[in-house]
Amino acid sequence: MSQERKILIYGASGYTGKLVAECLARRGLPFYMSGRTLSRLEAALDVVKKRHHGPVDVELVAASNNVEELKPLFEKVDVVINVAGPFMQVAWPIVEACLQARCHYLDTTGEQDWTRAIQAEYGQAFADKNLLLSPACSYMWAAGALTAEVVLETNGIDSLELVYQIDNALPSEASTKSFLRMQGNADSQFFLQQNEYAAWPNDRSYDVVVPHRMNPYRALPWGGACEPVWFKTDPRVRNCKVLTAFGDDIVDNVTKIIQDFNERAKGLTQQQREDLTNEIGESMAVGEPEPDTPDTGRSMVVCYGQGPQGNTTFCLSLTTPYCFTGEICAEAAERILNGQLKKSGFQSAAVAFGHRELLEVFHELGYSNSPA
Incomplete structure (x- = not known):
């Protein structure tokens, strides 16, 4: 797998963003932490470093959530993990920028109407470009x-x-x-x-x-x-x-x-x-x-x-459950970079990467029991 910086967390200064960053750091994956305010990103990175107790290969980038500002940034990566919500209120430009930049979109939403809306608006467009559109890549509802x-x-x-x-x-x-x-x-x-x-x-x-x-x-x-x-x-x-x-x-x-x-x-x-x-x-x-x-x-x-x-x-x-959310985002991103995506378009993580494969990984990591 290439060690280029191909993963970006948007909304990375929040609670879930820091957990995702920790999980990526543990896997040795380089990534961007992005959001609207650089000072908040810097404070978040300090927390991640203290928790991780090791090197974090990360670059901070401040960017507002509008397509014009996000697209050039997203063109540098293959996977965007969006943790900025409420999603129905603020996340539309992030999905649109992913589609235009041809990168995979993951988020941690719990909002059913957002999930239905992007399925209807973007599901086929992402499938046509062989891109994954996977909301709710989180404890709820993966x-x-x-x-x-x-x-x-x-x-x-x-x-x-x-x-x-x-x-x-x-x-x-x-x-x-x-x-x-x-x-x-x-x-x-x-x-x-x-x-x-x-x-x-x-x-x-x-x-x-x-x-x-x-x-x-x-x-x-x-x-x-x-x-x-x-x-x-x-x-x-x-x-x-x-x-x-x-x-x-x-x-x-x-x-x-x-x-x-x-x-x-x-x-x-x-x-x-x-x-x-x-x-x-x-x-x-x-x-x-x-x-x-x-x-x-x-x-x-x-x-x-x-x-x-x-x-x-x-x-x-x-x-x-919250740490599991960070882990499933990191696992999904790593599998995409490794060419292990099973199905593109609008998909749950279970279908996109295989439910048995994911359950086995999370059991080995100590998060869950293994199915019989």
Whole structure:
């Protein structure tokens, strides 16, 4: 593999950007850290160096998120990892610049409407250029896609129900804003029902059961997830639902916040609703959390599969979801540079690189169990 600088992280000064940078540094991959403010990038790099305890082959580049400024920068690289959100609000120029510069696009979104929008707007264009367009290259919602692909190895399975259960969850400010803008819109978080999108109510929680745990959990659609989008055009799947259990206290609090939001948002335009969810997200922020650790940051991602003649279940035990997000971005970028991309266009990481291959890597790295 060439040691040219062929990877760029955009929005690299944030929480997730630093985690991605650490993972690239551990792999010895040279990269760019880019964003709008050089001083913030410099501060972020200081954090990465302290955590990494070794050399970091990186170049910092300040650039605003407009196509004219980004395209010359993106033409230097093969892979852009976008971690700047809320994505539906700010990420359009980044995707367009990737297409024009002919580089692969990865992001860490949790926003279902963003995923659907770029599939419709850019999926075919990226496929025509043999480029990967892979949003949600992150714990949410790549872990569920990996789990679902294991379940779909069983012939006849056509319906999927997924549960994300997370211990000691502490979402970052950016994640909170992204999630709230989805949860705050009554018709923007969907599940798949008989091959069609159906909307979840935005102010209701649900009880879910997680294997190996003694009590049920309350859960939310958490924006609808991206698995229904991945499988909307997959002939194997007719139905797909995803719920997330962040802990009953968090779920109960968010449900109350959304109920209050519904009252405050009556009569507002879409832009005013977006501004309000940003305001609420900022009020909920508790500062940038420390990277999660295996002792506390544990998760179970469960996929229940049903079909006309049977059913099956796969449980993915996973540690440190945020660190896993950095790792899957780094793994994806490295595989692209190594010529290991299996399928271009709009794809989940599980399909783009092979779910068995990725699960084996993450098991070896200590993040997850290995499927039977």
